[in-house]
Amino acid sequence: MTSKNKINEDLANERRKCNFNIEEVTYILDGGKEKTLQRKKIEDVALNGGASVDDIPEEYLSARERYENAIRKSCIYTNIVKNEVLEITGIENYGSPVLRRTGDAFFKDISPFMLHLGMFVPSIIGQCTAEQQATWLPRALDMKIIGAYAQTELGHGTFIRGLETTATYDPETEEFVLHSPTITSYKWWAGGLGRTANHCTVVAQLYTQGKCHGTHLFIVQIRDLETHMPLPGVKVGEIGPRMGFNTADNGFLGFNNYRIPRMNMMMKNAQVLKDGTYVKAARHGKLTYGTMVFVRVTLVGEASFNLAKAVTIAVRYSAVRRQSELRPGSIEPQILDYPTQQHKLFICIATAHAFQLTASWLWNTFTAVQAEMKKGNVDTLPELHALSSCLKALSTSDATAYIEQCRFACGGHGYMLSSNLPFLYAFVVATRTYEGDYTVLLLQTARFLVKAWEQAESGKVVTPTVAYLNRHFTTNGKMIWDNSPEGIIRVFQSVAAGKISLCVRSIRNRITSGMDHEDAWLMTTVQLVNAAEAHCRSVILHTYWNEIVRLTKHSSDNVKTVLNQLVMLYLTYWALERTGDLLRYSTISENDIDLLQRQYEELLVKIRPNAVGLVDAFDIRDEILQSTLGSYDGRVYERLMEEVQKNPLNKEPVDPSFHKYLKPLMKSKI
Ligand SMILES: CC/C=C\C/C=C\C/C=C\C/C=C\CCC(=O)SCCNC(=O)CCNC(=O)[C@H](O)C(C)(C)COP(=O)(O)OP(=O)(O)OC[C@H]1O[C@@H](n2cnc3c(N)ncnc32)[C@H](O)[C@@H]1OP(=O)(O)O
Numbered sequence: 001m002t003s004k005n006k007i008n009e010d011l012a013n014e015r016r017k018c019n020f021n022i023e024e025v026t027y028i029l030d031g032g033k034e035k036t037l038q039r040k041k042i043e044d045v046a047l048n049g050g051a052s053v054d055d056i057p058e059e060y061l062s063a064r065e066r067y068e069n070a071i072r073k074s075c076i077y078t079n080i081v082k083n084e085v086l087e088i089t090g091i092e093n094y095g096s097p098v099l100r101r102t103g104d105a106f107f108k109d110i111s112p113f114m115l116h117l118g119m120f121v122p123s124i125i126g127q128c129t130a131e132q133q134a135t136w137l138p139r140a141l142d143m144k145i146i147g148a149y150a151q152t153e154l155g156h157g158t159f160i161r162g163l164e165t166t167a168t169y170d171p172e173t174e175e176f177v178l179h180s181p182t183i184t185s186y187k188w189w190a191g192g193l194g195r196t197a198n199h200c201t202v203v204a205q206l207y208t209q210g211k212c213h214g215t216h217l218f219i220v221q222i223r224d225l226e227t228h229m230p231l232p233g234v235k236v237g238e239i240g241p242r243m244g245f246n247t248a249d250n251g252f253l254g255f256n257n258y259r260i261p262r263m264n265m266m267m268k269n270a271q272v273l274k275d276g277t278y279v280k281a282a283r284h285g286k287l288t289y290g291t292m293v294f295v296r297v298t299l300v301g302e303a304s305f306n307l308a309k310a311v312t313i314a315v316r317y318s319a320v321r322r323q324s325e326l327r328p329g330s331i332e333p334q335i336l337d338y339p340t341q342q343h344k345l346f347i348c349i350a351t352a353h354a355f356q357l358t359a360s361w362l363w364n365t366f367t368a369v370q371a372e373m374k375k376g377n378v379d380t381l382p383e384l385h386a387l388s389s390c391l392k393a394l395s396t397s398d399a400t401a402y403i404e405q406c407r408f409a410c411g412g413h414g415y416m417l418s419s420n421l422p423f424l425y426a427f428v429v430a431t432r433t434y435e436g437d438y439t440v441l442l443l444q445t446a447r448f449l450v451k452a453w454e455q456a457e458s459g460k461v462v463t464p465t466v467a468y469l470n471r472h473f474t475t476n477g478k479m480i481w482d483n484s485p486e487g488i489i490r491v492f493q494s495v496a497a498g499k500i501s502l503c504v505r506s507i508r509n510r511i512t513s514g515m516d517h518e519d520a521w522l523m524t525t526v527q528l529v530n531a532a533e534a535h536c537r538s539v540i541l542h543t544y545w546n547e548i549v550r551l552t553k554h555s556s557d558n559v560k561t562v563l564n565q566l567v568m569l570y571l572t573y574w575a576l577e578r579t580g581d582l583l584r585y586s587t588i589s590e591n592d593i594d595l596l597q598r599q600y601e602e603l604l605v606k607i608r609p610n611a612v613g614l615v616d617a618f619d620i621r622d623e624i625l626q627s628t629l630g631s632y633d634g635r636v637y638e639r640l641m642e643e644v645q646k647n648p649l650n651k652e653p654v655d656p657s658f659h660k661y662l663k664p665l666m667k668s669k670i
């Protein structure tokens with residue numbers, strides 16, 4: 001073995017200690033052996049050309065060079081996908097998470113094509129009629145047209161009903177006239193819009209026959225397909241440097257009485273006829289928000305995957321890194337041996353599992369609701385909206401906090417861009433805001449919870465994810481504390497029920513004392529966010545536990561044991577995090593809390609020998625991890641030194657600025 005492919009001895013030892021079958025866990029996380037094999041096949045085809053490697057790491061490039069480089073790599077990757085990967089996987093895999101994640105090997109930051117596949121194509125699939133799809137979809141999938149999703153404006157992101165861009169129907173020419181009447185009506189933020197896209201989905205207020213019918217979606221060509229020049233009446237550009245997403249050319253867009261054909265309105269859920277008659281969406285008023293629901297569902301899996309990357313980096317690094325002395329003169333321990341380090345990292349492994357299994361479950365729920373809606377039944381949509389809203393909010397928020405924790409766990413080296421942890425953080429922290437801000441989405445879930453509470457109060461049976469509310473009305477007093485997984489979950493459900501109940505009481509009291517409903521709701525929103533968070537925690541705990549029980553039924557004993565230890569760690573961690581709530585809503589005692597703490601510390605000890613095996617089971621290739629600290633071989637220090645050689649500042653022994661500025665300064669007199 002050369003030093004280049006030699007595995008770090010500490011990491012090799014960790015792998016020898018691992019007592020479970022790593023592949024078995026990978027299969028569970030991927031959703032089955034076949035899925036793992038297909039993912040590996042895709043990765044082999046897409047990555048074996050080594051196309052990801054930049055001669056100069058992208059962080060050293062100027063804004064222009066970075067963008068051009070991102071486009072170059074996006075085209076390379078798209079050609080590989082079109083010509084090689086889809087040959088083996090089929091076109092239906094075009095937008096699949098596996099392909100998006102494989103693409104991470106090409107970009108430390110973001111592909112300018114991400115929103116094309118992430119939202120433009122889904123908006124065509126979800127919002128267009130079959131006839132419209134036949135016109136647009138093949139061209140979009142073949143990249144003959146490249147799209148963005150332009151909804152947010154300079155003045156409004158959250159409040160979609162407040163968007164100002166107008167689309168006014170002109171029956172004379174059978175066209176819509178798009179217009180940006182104010183500075184705040186300019187579209188702002190859309191990924192890929194600034195420099196790359198030649199089309200976009202535009203969300204605008206629809207006017208026909210002198211009446212406004214609210215926001216609707218339109219497909220709009222914004223650039224010439226030959227010259228790429230913005231079309232007359234279109235003003236488009238890039239919004240400037242951001243915390244992350246710097247290769248995603250997020251853009252602005254304004255229209256000056258810009259005309260598009262009538263059939264460019266996405267007409268699956270509402271239509272404007274040739275004479276201007278508006279035909280209302282028959283089934284549900286919010287179906288035009290469907291693309292957002294789809295993306296929120298996929299973001300739970302994204303949160304899991306990015307957290308899995310971060311914790312793979314941090315655990316491998318913590319096995320390689322030795323620091324301090326436990327006793328005078330003793331060998332320096334691996335930092336992974338410190339219980340405080342285990343406390344930082346094992347919860348991240350467990351959370352990545354919890355979110356991955358919840359994401360699959362949510363995806364199944366989403367497809368079931370879609371199937372019902374195809375049959376004309378929209379009854380399950382409110383529950384899906386409430387679930388996808390809170391799960392998106394919590395998974396992105398927790399993943400953000402834990403990725404930062406992984407960075408802290410890597411000390412100074414975690415601050416290096418080459419560790420990839422700062423990029424991961426910058427990417428994931430944005431997911432807490434985009435596709436619906438954290439607070440705003442939890443308040444959407446709270447609306448659903450208050451309604452469900454009122455139904456349960458009146459004796460009606462409520463939908464499955466809030467079924468615990470029915471129990472709330474049949475049991476008296478605090479929930480009996482019980483340290484079994486099912487017991488902990490029941491207590492978390494009681495916490496949620498108790499908090500929702502307090503919200504309802506607050507709202508009612510405020511109304512009784514003279515407030516109108518809107519103000520009473522507004523004054524209760526701090527509690528409502530808290531209640532929605534508690535509900536969502538209980539959903540995640542419940543789903544994670546149920547899925548582990550179901551998926552490990554036929555697993556080997558050691559896999560069962562280690563996955564059980566992780567889920568128990570997760571349940572215990574959250575019980576300890578929420579002791580205040582447990583004291584308020586259950587019979588838990590001081591003694592029970594002491595026991596929980598001991599149980600938690602014992603779980604850290606039990607998981608420790610399998611920690612590296614557990615992150616290996618995420619099976620994330622080095623090309624995708626893109627980290628000096630987290631590679632499979634653990635050559636941390638060598639890679640940090642190799643990276644230094646790529647630094648353009650080190651190309652010449654003396655920097656020109658020395659002669660230009662430093663030397664004159666040194667020579668000048670005070
Ligand atoms: C291949 C790719 C793979 C992976 C993906 C990887 C990366 C991700 C890809 C792309 C993402 C990248 C960038 C992000 C792009 C964006 O950010 S696009 C812009 C997103 N914008 C938002 O999310 C805005 C958030 N705001 C809203 O959703 C709404 O305005 C609101 C819900 C907050 C409020 O809407 P209103 O119309 O005012 O409604 P309301 O009065 O509050 O509620 C009325 C009733 O309607 C119900 N409702 C609201 N929304 C929905 C919905 N979506 N579905 C079903 N029902 C809904 C609401 O609950 C109310 O019901 P009641 O019964 O209580 O009356």
Ligand SMILES: Cc1cc2nc3c(=O)[nH]c(=O)nc-3n(C[C@H](O)[C@H](O)[C@H](O)COP(=O)(O)OP(=O)(O)OC[C@H]3O[C@@H](n4cnc5c(N)ncnc54)[C@H](O)[C@@H]3O)c2cc1C
Nearest residue numbers: 149150151152156157158189190191430433434435436439
């Ligand atoms: C990296 C990135 C990429 C993006 N990509 C796209 C894209 O491709 N296409 C697109 O259309 N958009 C995109 N966006 C925009 C994004 O969807 C919005 O920024 C997001 O929905 C939040 O809206 P806002 O910016 O208007 O925030 P605001 O609504 O102004 O929020 C500001 C604060 O006010 C609070 N707040 C707002 N309303 C309420 C309320 N009703 N109750 C309580 N608190 C409230 C929020 O909680 C938040 O703390 C992107 C954003 C980012 C950061």
